[in-house]
Amino acid sequence: MSKVDRTVPPVIITPSAGSFPVPAMHExxxxxxxxxxxxxxxxxxxxxxxFNAGQCMEDVHLAASTAxxxxxxxxxxxxxxxxxxxxxxxxxxxxxxxxxxxxxxIAVTLTRKLGEVMALAAEVLFQPSxxxxxxxxxxxxxxxxxxxxxxKTSVIAREEFYRAIFGGDNPYGRVTVPEDYTSLTxxxxxxxxSLHYRPSNMYITVAGKDPEKALPELEKYFSCGGEEKWNxxxxxxxxxxxxxxxxxxxxxxxxxxxxxxxxxxxxxxQHPDYQGLQVANVILGGxxxxxxxxxxxxxxxxxxxxxSVSSALREIGFIAVVTEVAxxxxxxxxxxxxxxxxxxATVEVGFEELLTxxxxxxxxxxxxxxxxxxxxxxxxxxxDYGPDPDYYRRFEEKVKTITPGExxxxxxxxxxxxxxxxxxxxxx
Amino acid sequence: xxxxxxxxxxxxxxxxxxxxxxxxxxxxxxxxNVGSRDEDPGATGFAHLFEHLMFxxxxxxxxxxxxxxLAGGExxxxxxxxxxxxxxxxxxxxxxxxxxxxxxxxxxPDLSEEKLKxxxxxxxxxxxxxxxxxxxxxxxxxxxxxxxxxxxxxxPTIGKDIAHIQNADRKSVTDFFRRHYIPSNxxxxxxxxxxxxxxxxxxxxxxxxxAPGTPYTRNLPREPVQDERREMTVHRRVPSAxxxxxxHTGGRTSREFYILDLLTDILSGCDSGRFPGILVRExxxxxxxxxxxxxxxxxxxxxxxxxxxEGVDIxxxxxxxRDELNRVAGEQVTDAELDKARNRYESHQLMxxxxxxxxAFNLAYNELLGDANGIxxxxxxxxxxxxxEIMECSARTFTEGNxxxxxxxxxxx
Numbered sequence: 001m002s003k004v005d006r007t008v009p010p011v012i013i014t015p016s017a018g019s020f021p022v023p024a025m026h027e028x029x030x031x032x033x034x035x036x037x038x039x040x041x042x043x044x045x046x047x048x049x050x051f052n053a054g055q056c057m058e059d060v061h062l063a064a065s066t067a068x069x070x071x072x073x074x075x076x077x078x079x080x081x082x083x084x085x086x087x088x089x090x091x092x093x094x095x096x097x098x099x100x101x102x103x104x105x106i107a108v109t110l111t112r113k114l115g116e117v118m119a120l121a122a123e124v125l126f127q128p129s130x131x132x133x134x135x136x137x138x139x140x141x142x143x144x145x146x147x148x149x150x151x152k153t154s155v156i157a158r159e160e161f162y163r164a165i166f167g168g169d170n171p172y173g174r175v176t177v178p179e180d181y182t183s184l185t186x187x188x189x190x191x192x193x194s195l196h197y198r199p200s201n202m203y204i205t206v207a208g209k210d211p212e213k214a215l216p217e218l219e220k221y222f223s224c225g226g227e228e229k230w231n232x233x234x235x236x237x238x239x240x241x242x243x244x245x246x247x248x249x250x251x252x253x254x255x256x257x258x259x260x261x262x263x264x265x266x267x268x269x270q271h272p273d274y275q276g277l278q279v280a281n282v283i284l285g286g287x288x289x290x291x292x293x294x295x296x297x298x299x300x301x302x303x304x305x306x307x308s309v310s311s312a313l314r315e316i317g318f319i320a321v322v323t324e325v326a327x328x329x330x331x332x333x334x335x336x337x338x339x340x341x342x343x344x345a346t347v348e349v350g351f352e353e354l355l356t357x358x359x360x361x362x363x364x365x366x367x368x369x370x371x372x373x374x375x376x377x378x379x380x381x382x383x384d385y386g387p388d389p390d391y392y393r394r395f396e397e398k399v400k401t402i403t404p405g406e407x408x409x410x411x412x413x414x415x416x417x418x419x420x421x422x423x424x425x426x427x428x
Numbered sequence: 429x430x431x432x433x434x435x436x437x438x439x440x441x442x443x444x445x446x447x448x449x450x451x452x453x454x455x456x457x458x459x460x461n462v463g464s465r466d467e468d469p470g471a472t473g474f475a476h477l478f479e480h481l482m483f484x485x486x487x488x489x490x491x492x493x494x495x496x497x498l499a500g501g502e503x504x505x506x507x508x509x510x511x512x513x514x515x516x517x518x519x520x521x522x523x524x525x526x527x528x529x530x531x532x533x534x535x536x537p538d539l540s541e542e543k544l545k546x547x548x549x550x551x552x553x554x555x556x557x558x559x560x561x562x563x564x565x566x567x568x569x570x571x572x573x574x575x576x577x578x579x580x581x582x583x584p585t586i587g588k589d590i591a592h593i594q595n596a597d598r599k600s601v602t603d604f605f606r607r608h609y610i611p612s613n614x615x616x617x618x619x620x621x622x623x624x625x626x627x628x629x630x631x632x633x634x635x636x637x638x639a640p641g642t643p644y645t646r647n648l649p650r651e652p653v654q655d656e657r658r659e660m661t662v663h664r665r666v667p668s669a670x671x672x673x674x675x676h677t678g679g680r681t682s683r684e685f686y687i688l689d690l691l692t693d694i695l696s697g698c699d700s701g702r703f704p705g706i707l708v709r710e711x712x713x714x715x716x717x718x719x720x721x722x723x724x725x726x727x728x729x730x731x732x733x734x735x736x737x738e739g740v741d742i743x744x745x746x747x748x749x750r751d752e753l754n755r756v757a758g759e760q761v762t763d764a765e766l767d768k769a770r771n772r773y774e775s776h777q778l779m780x781x782x783x784x785x786x787x788a789f790n791l792a793y794n795e796l797l798g799d800a801n802g803i804x805x806x807x808x809x810x811x812x813x814x815x816x817e818i819m820e821c822s823a824r825t826f827t828e829g830n831x832x833x834x835x836x837x838x839x840x841x
Contacts, residue, residue, distance in 0.1 A: 010524035015500025091775035147667035301549025363500025
């Protein structure tokens with residue numbers, strides 16, 4: 001075989017974002033929306049039940065996460081051990097969680113076990129019994145992991161950052177204190193559940209091969225009957241105070257590294273700048289070859305990793321540069337972060353770097369829709385923060401057409417180093 | 429059934445290709461048969477440090493990441509005691525870019541003084557971030573040297589001491605490269621939308637001119653049979669006590685592995701397992717209790733780890749675990765438990781096959797174990813495990829003399 005000329009790289013085919021699968025819409029009786037995504041080759045289905053039951057709906061702190069955690073701790077028909085045994089025997093994987101905006105249960109199952117699994121999903125979602133013993137044990141366990149987390153510099157920095165950005169008096173910025181675990185009652189969790197875990201307050205996504213197979217089962221257990229009709233979600237209004245810039249230091253004695261967060265209030269997905277800002281953020285700190293990684297990890301070796309995110313919850317967005325560095329490199333790292341931001345805010349990005357980032361994001365979008373389960377997650381974002389079925393098509397267009405001038409202006413507008421919130425958690 | 433084809437280049441590189449037209453992407457997985465078990469006891473952490481250096485560019489690639497990003501891909505790697513594994517996922521039309529990059533860094537990575545210096549610093553920060561600056565982060569730094577006295581599994585992949593990383597010099601790094609980074613010590617696999625004949629043609633094109641090198645013969649000390657309980661107590665700034673118990677087991681390809689893997693699922697693989705049911709819910713001794721296999725290629729460990737509830741004495745906790753282990757050693761698990769574990773295995777295996785990247789890795793890993801087709805035949809090994817085997821194997825494994833224990837306690841103020 002002739003020797004290959006290694007100095008000539010293979011021709012790169014410009015990556016495209018690919019085709020975006022469009023979910024088929026279906027309504028159960030009473031109007032419960034079901035989104036069907038028929039992709040994939042294996043006999044597996046992923047069914048996700050999403051409730052408007054996140055922390056933003058709480059009247060008592062921790063009620064949302066506790067109500068969600070109690071779903072599999074016993075039902076009116078089965079105690080905790082029996083219900084888990086029934087689920088585990090099917091081989092299905094159940095995961096459930098509550099975050100700031102929503103709460104969900106995801107069931108992944110072999111298609112042939114679908115009937116059993118949907119019956120069990122309905123039982124845990126609508127008939128949990130909230131037994132007192134399990135509630136006590138859950139709260140004790142959560143206090144324990146809370147104490148462990150409060151020793152982690154990264155966790156402290158993250159929570160204090162949200163408090164500084166969103167304000168500590170609303171569900172987005174509230175920092176949990178140990179007393180929260182003792183003041184929440186079983187009744188609070190039960191009430192939260194009965195108010196929010198209802199067919200009228202949910203939607204369902206089904207992804208995998210032949211997802212329509214799930215419809216008869218879903219109709220059986222999750223349709224709205226009688227008086228109850230599906231409602232468009234209504235969210236409480238949250239008033240965010242203005243964030244106060246400046247440095248906040250949290251001492252974690254004996255820590256060998258400091259967790260650092262520098263950031264700002266950002267924008268939500270509806271804002272016209274949101275997608276352009278995503279591109280700018282990738283250049284700064286959104287991939288391995290980003291400005292921050294190159295400078296602070298690959299040139300200086302100060303950290304194992306540094307990244308920048310621009311993200312949004314339903315009501316509010318945030319921008320954050322995040323890293324963990326040796327205590328002795330802390331000030332120098334902050335200085336370099338400011339320098340990289342200023343550079344990007346004053347000098348236009350070059351053609352080659354922009355091309356690299358463009359192609360990288362195209363590949364990311366394609367991977368977002370690679371396979372039924374990845375697609376299901378992407379679709380959820382489009383439903384929760386829209387509805388905006390056209391989001392990725394517009395994003396693709398923005399990535400292709402954004403100019404160096406626009407990027408420079410976006411950084412100058414949203415990454416203002418003079419009014420950043422700086423959080424440091426580490427040793428003095 | 430995962431179909432694949434295999435081809436071996438003249439320099440010894442094994443190539444495996446799995447075709448899946450349902451995805452627009454392809455993953456290349458390049459597994460090197462070198463891990464921290466191949467390190468010198470005085471220079472540990474090398475395999476992992478070397479993994480970092482492999483991202484620092486090569487003869488014809490100034491910045492490794494740039495072509496991957498231009499091709500719309502993503503890439504990463506990991507190192508463990510047994511292997512160093514690199515993978516790139518990109519649109520299938522750009523497979524050749526991945527092969528160019530992988531072949532170039534196998535042929536001539538940039539091992540300059542400057543790159544070495546920076547990565548030593550990066551790895552030092554990784555050591556701090558993941559092991560020293562985390563509550564309970566040093567548990568496994570303590571367990572390995574307690575459980576192993578001769579075999580190199582006695583040190584963790586990150587290295588037993590930061591000083592080993594900081595003392596790494598160019599000569600030892602270059603020697604390590606020459607010894608282990610040769611085609612016959614590597615397995616390349618692909619999974620995705622590229623046909624095997626194309627994969628083989630392109631692999632020939634980019635890897636064929638790489639010299640075969642001198643085959644490396646692994647000759648590791650065997651771990652002597654442990655016949656006495658080992659115990660260690662440490663105090664750390666943590667809120668709750670942790671119990672760790674480790675028992676020596678057979679290697680990854682032994683029958684014992686499959687028997688114990690299924691048993692650990694019965695004990696703690698799911699919420700209805702015995703540990704969550706008895707140790708957590710019924711007796712309220714632990715807030716979490718788990719048992720799992722280290723799953724290393726040479727004889728490994730079955731590891732019990734449990735976070736104690738407030739106010740429980742660690743000896744009481746250990747006794748409760750011991751009771752459960754004695755129970756599986758003394759009476760057979762029920763048919764219902766065995767059935768459940770088999771069902772769970774079946775569906776979880778299928779779920780893991782959703783990702784083409786996982787399929788590529790598993791093909792290469794099974795080939796390393798002896799036969800890539802293990803990806804298809806392993807299921808039978810699990811399904812054939814009997815309750816008698818589980819009892820007999822438990823009785824042999826969970827003995828007092830085969831046990832290393834760590835009592836990890838909160839500092840008393």
